[in-house]
Amino acid sequence: MTLLQTLATYNELRRNQWLDRKALRRIQDAKLRRLIRHAYQSVPYYRQLFDEAGIPPDAIRTAEDLAQIPITTKSALLAAGPEATVSTAVRPDKLITETTSGSTGQPFTTRFDRRFVRIRDALFLRALTTAGYRFGDRLMLVTSTQGKTSRSGLHYVSLLEPPERLLDALNRCRPRVLYGCVTPLRQLASYIREMGAAAHRPKAVVSTAEALDDETRRLFMEAFGAEVYDIFGLTEMGLVAWECGQHDGYHLAEDTTVTEFIPTGPDGALRLVMTNLELRGMPLIRFQTGDIGVPGPSEQCACGRSLTRLQRIEGRIVDCIRLRDGLTLSPYRLTLALEKIPGIGRYQVIQESLDVFTILHEGRSGNGSETAEAARRVMHDIIGTDARISVRQERSLDPPPGRKFRVVESRLPPGATR
Numbered sequence: 001m002t003l004l005q006t007l008a009t010y011n012e013l014r015r016n017q018w019l020d021r022k023a024l025r026r027i028q029d030a031k032l033r034r035l036i037r038h039a040y041q042s043v044p045y046y047r048q049l050f051d052e053a054g055i056p057p058d059a060i061r062t063a064e065d066l067a068q069i070p071i072t073t074k075s076a077l078l079a080a081g082p083e084a085t086v087s088t089a090v091r092p093d094k095l096i097t098e099t100t101s102g103s104t105g106q107p108f109t110t111r112f113d114r115r116f117v118r119i120r121d122a123l124f125l126r127a128l129t130t131a132g133y134r135f136g137d138r139l140m141l142v143t144s145t146q147g148k149t150s151r152s153g154l155h156y157v158s159l160l161e162p163p164e165r166l167l168d169a170l171n172r173c174r175p176r177v178l179y180g181c182v183t184p185l186r187q188l189a190s191y192i193r194e195m196g197a198a199a200h201r202p203k204a205v206v207s208t209a210e211a212l213d214d215e216t217r218r219l220f221m222e223a224f225g226a227e228v229y230d231i232f233g234l235t236e237m238g239l240v241a242w243e244c245g246q247h248d249g250y251h252l253a254e255d256t257t258v259t260e261f262i263p264t265g266p267d268g269a270l271r272l273v274m275t276n277l278e279l280r281g282m283p284l285i286r287f288q289t290g291d292i293g294v295p296g297p298s299e300q301c302a303c304g305r306s307l308t309r310l311q312r313i314e315g316r317i318v319d320c321i322r323l324r325d326g327l328t329l330s331p332y333r334l335t336l337a338l339e340k341i342p343g344i345g346r347y348q349v350i351q352e353s354l355d356v357f358t359i360l361h362e363g364r365s366g367n368g369s370e371t372a373e374a375a376r377r378v379m380h381d382i383i384g385t386d387a388r389i390s391v392r393q394e395r396s397l398d399p400p401p402g403r404k405f406r407v408v409e410s411r412l413p414p415g416a417t418r
């Protein structure tokens with residue numbers, strides 16, 4: 001994988017965003033047909049899914065035809081296992097494995113081929129340049145730094161760092177664009193505001209990983225003195241939608257992903273179901289993302305892009321943990337540690353009071369009491385041994401209809417300090 005290949009992919013994506021609807025659909029449908037053929041021929045899970053539903057693979061010719069295919073959940077892929085869900089057409093040594101639970105609380109291992117990683121990088125670049133980033137600019141990324149190294153212009157800072165360290169990094173790096181997960185950026189912005197601290201002002205802030213509410217957006221604009229661009233990505237497939245300078249919804253990356261809004265339940269909430277057109281190692285076709293979304297306005301955006309829009313994403317919320325003495329703890333400290341426990345399955349951390357926590361988990365395999373013991377150990381290591389931790393295995397952690405799932409949920413009353 002070379003930088004030149006990534007740039008060539010970026011140039012292609014950059015052109016795609018200005019195409020008209022007809023040209024976009026042509027690209028989307030051609031990629032879709034190739035994906036379906038590939039999945040049917042080399043991924044046992046999809047071959048069986050298609051055969052059982054009586055769908056010959058060449059019946060899927062356009063995005064509209066996708067509706068014939070049953071929806072696939074994360075749990076179904078986990079149950080089928082890698083033997084059935086990873087393509088036999090990609091050499092195992094060419095696959096990059098990534099495990100994460102993101103904000104869905106369900107540890108999941110994806111396998112990307114190198115070509116996909118290039119596309120993922122190029123998609124990210126397209127969103128960054130929309131926010132005013134230019135090649136050679138300094139970029140500071142507040143994110144999980146596992147396996148990442150800072151190099152010329154790119155400065156990685158761990159999302160687990162406390163706000164004073166983040167501020168230090170911001171003032172030393174002086175980036176043109178500040179990129180990061182909403183929660184650590186919110187902690188940094190609040191710190192700047194409360195302390196009245198002198199902070200470098202980037203041209204733009206690009207936020208990701210959780211729903212960005214209006215209040216947080218205003219806080220970012222005020223504390224960083226910058227324009228705020230939110231992007232929407234999934235750990236399983238990279239960026240799928242991004243904001244343009246109009247800040248009126250997110251443009252869907254229709255040249256690499258097909259997004260469907262599927263009504264569910266009596267409240268009529270729309271679930272986002274996505275088909276990634278570029279994933280070959282472990283294809284995701286009609287994949288239920290676990291997110292609820294609101295479609296954007298149907299008329300063309302004033303920016304000139306004809307890509308359709310997503311107005312809002314709901315259902316990706318994590319709370320911060322508050323400790324005694326007013327200290328706060330990044331929820332990622334907990335999720336990054338908990339998702340490493342073998343057999344934990346989907347999980348949720350509930351803070352009942354300052355030092356009482358409940359961990360619920362669906363339990364995928366193995367010994368429930370071992371999982372509980374490991375979870376208690378992880379929590380005690382991070383929060384302290386005084387905290388009371390109970391761990392319970394549940395059949396399903398799906399929230400009741402209309403409620404949002406919070407992987408880390410705080411039930412503390414606002415302002416509680418003891």
Ligand SMILES: [Zn+2]
Binds near residue numbers: 246251301303
């Ligand atoms: Zn636009």
